[in-house]
Amino acid sequence: MADTSLTGLPDGWEVRRSNTKNLPYYFHPATKDSRWEPPVGTDPNKLKAYMAEHHSSLGGAEVLQPPGGKIRCAHLLVKHKESRRPASWRESRITREKSEARTVIEGYEKEVKENRRSLSELATTESDCSSARKGGDLGFFGRGDMQKEFEDAAFKLAKGEVSDIVETASGLHLIQRLD
Structure with a gap:
């Protein structure tokens, strides 16, 4: 069991x-x-620091085969107070304005596109989606499985390509096509 002073969890809790x-x-x-x-x-x-060091999935992704007509993507989500569910594993109540969320994700976009950090690395500690624990990996999905704006952007990407910022009811996303 890790020391709660390292994990940031309340007394008695462990990962x-x-x-x-x-x-x-x-x-x-x-x-x-x-x-x-x-x-x-x-x-x-x-x-965030503890999870990045001890529970990151970077380098440990399993090999998956795509089912027919489906693609596999990872994403980094930044929510704001107008998001469909303004809460995440990082914050129980998200209060930032949409403009603040845009500024945050623009910084992440710059880091990814300048190859300073991978989308998966950033998603692990910064994404407001529970997929963060898997480096943002959403697994395989087909048409009709995701919000339209997300899906439209994802299906236009080539393997390995990262999208521009995509806005959905959930918040602001960067999407990377994996398969």
């Missing part, structure tokens, strides 16, 4: 890895409470 999904989750042994989202009282900055 474990699911045997079935091979993803990290949060567990409190005394109460037997388990959850995918961090518990209330978590220090998001400490948790």
Whole structure:
């Protein structure tokens, strides 16, 4: 069990890895409470640093075969207070304005497009989507599976290509086509 001063989790909570999904989750042994989202009282900055160091999926992605007509993408999501669900694993209540979210994601876009950091690396610690624990990997999806704006942008990408900023009801995205 990692020291809570390192993980940023409240006392008694620890990070474990699911045997079935091979993803990290949060567990409190005394109460037997388990959850995918961090518990209330978590220090998001400490948790981000701990997760990036100990639970990043970078380099460990499994080989997957695309089902017919489907593509595989990763994304980085930055939510704002007008997002469909203005909460995430990083923040229980997102209060930033859409213009602030745009400024944040523009910074990430610059880092990715200048090859300073990969989208997967940034998504692991910065994305407001629970896919962050998988480097932003959304797996395979087909037409009609995602929000229209997201899907339209994703299907236009060549393998390895990163989109411009895409706005959906969920927030602002950078999308990378993986397969």
